[in-house]
Amino acid sequence: MSQHEHHDMHDMAMTGRELTRNAVSATLHCLTGCAIGEVLGMVIGTALGMSDGSTIALAVVLAFFFGYALTVRPVMRAGLPLAGAIKVALAADTLSILTMEIVDNAVLLTVPGAMEAGLGSFLFWGSLAFALAVAFVVTVPVNRWLIGRGKGHAVVHEYH
Template sequence: MEHHGHAHEGHHAGGGSGWRTAALATLHCLTGCAIGEILGLVLGTAFGLHNGATIVLSVLLAFVFGYALTMRGVLRAGLTVGQAVRVALAADTVSIIVMELIDNTVMVAVPGAMDAGLGDLLFWTSLAGSLALAFLVTVPVNRALIGRGKGHAVVHAHH
């Protein structure tokens, strides 16, 4: 059996809707989202982009990196690029949307966080807190999706 390189592989048999599986799937998704989110916020802040443009850039990059991590694994398992795109879209879209809504809402809601510079502790603590909260909110979402054979459960069909 060829694996797709996700941290949650091997945890889908029998207890696919369990909290551990959902947490591992969410952690995988958070990795891609966090890379894109951090890169977008850093670039937006460094280039002095308006807050709205910074958020758009962060969200776009979160989707790119989130999908890319899933595609990397399923491509190694032998899927074509087209199949890998479809699996990534099915596996990650809802999770990424929830994470992005939560973490960007927190960044906007924390006074001064979006306007803080890269050397400002407020920027980094707000970002870390927003990603942690996004993880906590998204775990139950992923648990429900996996329990219905959706979300990251789609990836496991392609081992």
């Protein structure tokens, strides 16, 4: 049995706790990239006095960039060229990052004053941390569903 076939069988047989563990791991990976981009975008947008919409747009673009980058780099180290690594990252991370960003920014927009709070404000940082935590909780089942079907982060496992 080839290594690829072994991974396919392993992913198909994954259920219950193992599937949930893998979904949590994939979501933590996604959260890392999203948090880097989200925090950087919010800090830049807030520091420059950008509008809420512009700040969120910048944060989302950076979240996708860093989220994909955290997948592309190890996949390239495994021997895939850049174009192939980008395709893997798009397949593995798009729905997860999208879910996380929609939830994260929706939560931020519902916290009164969060978007207007300054960088030195507990309200700013607390709201951002809370929004990312809620996004993580909502995204775990999405990743669990994807991995259970051999999609999402299951695509990356071939290159580890």
